[in-house]
Amino acid sequence: xxxxxxxxxxxxxxxxxxxxxxxxxxxxxxxxxxxxxxxxxxxxxxxxxxxxxxxxxxxxxxxxxxxxxxxxxxxxxxxxxxxxxxxxxxxxxxxxxxxxxxxxxxxxxxxxxxxxxxxxxxxxxxxxxxxxxxxxxxxxxxxxxxxxxxxxxxxxxxxxxxxxxxxxxxxxxxxxxxxxxxxxxxxxxxxxxxxxxxxxxxxxxxx
Numbered sequence: 001x002x003x004x005x006x007x008x009x010x011x012x013x014x015x016x017x018x019x020x021x022x023x024x025x026x027x028x029x030x031x032x033x034x035x036x037x038x039x040x041x042x043x044x045x046x047x048x049x050x051x052x053x054x055x056x057x058x059x060x061x062x063x064x065x066x067x068x069x070x071x072x073x074x075x076x077x078x079x080x081x082x083x084x085x086x087x088x089x090x091x092x093x094x095x096x097x098x099x100x101x102x103x104x105x106x107x108x109x110x111x112x113x114x115x116x117x118x119x120x121x122x123x124x125x126x127x128x129x130x131x132x133x134x135x136x137x138x139x140x141x142x143x144x145x146x147x148x149x150x151x152x153x154x155x156x157x158x159x160x161x162x163x164x165x166x167x168x169x170x171x172x173x174x175x176x177x178x179x180x181x182x183x184x185x186x187x188x189x190x191x192x193x194x195x196x197x198x199x200x201x202x203x204x205x206x207x
Contacts, residue, residue, distance in 0.1 A: 035168055053174045056103045060113065060170040063096040068163030071156040082149045089156070090133070090143040093117065097140060100173070112173045113166055114139075120162060124155035 070089040077085045100114035118139035121128065125135060131152040132144025166173070 031168075048175055052103075052106075056099075057170040057174055059099055060096070060173050061167050063092065063099065064113075064163040064166035064170070067092040067096055068160050068167065071160040071163065074151050074156045075153060075160070077151075079148065082151060083143075083146065086131075086133075086149060086151070087143040089159075090141040093159070094140045107175060109175075113162075116162065120155070120158060124152060124158070127152045127155055 067089070070085070070092050074082075074085045074089050097111075097114050097117050100111045100117070104111035104114060121135060121139050121141070128135060128141070131150050132146070133152065134142040134144075136142070
């Protein structure tokens with residue numbers, strides 16, 4: 001935690017505008033409630049905080065903030081500015097996807113959040129193609145060219161929401177071991193394995 005704090009204090013700043021990085025009182029309250037809700041809904045975990053892991057978590061946070069802002073820009077921009085905004089969104093998407101793949105390959109496990117980003121592309125492939133995007137076999141995007149372009153609004157909106165989640169909880173995408181479960185403040189739910197003596201097998205790869 002101290003290392004992360006010192007990195008931020010020493011000048012770590014994502015390349016985002018103040019509208020993304022600074023919040024008014026209402027927005028800050030909403031963001032805080034989202035973080036509290038996220039923490040309560042997720043199990044507690046143990047994380048191996050190597051230098052590589054810390055660097056990757058910060059990369060995910062930084063890139064997701066930049067990508068989320070780019071997706072928001074696509075939703076807000078006029079047709080005149082659309083080519084530049086679509087190019088920027090595709091470039092940042094590919095950058096995060098490549099970084100995720102690199103970390104996954106280095107650690108010998110599936111790419112995250114790369115898998116989630118690819119699923120997002122798969123579910124909106126028709127909309128992306130209609131908007132002029134090209135999708136290669138690995139899920140990377142190539143932005144359309146031309147003066148008259150349309151925005152893939154549903155894709156951009158869900159991408160912005162996904163990026164907001166990633167920026168709040170980048171540690172979800174690093175190696176971790178579950179050692180406790182949610183509902184810490186309730187005693188009427190029961191133990192995690194109570195429903196079946198075999199249910200623990202479902203969590204075998206995490207514990």
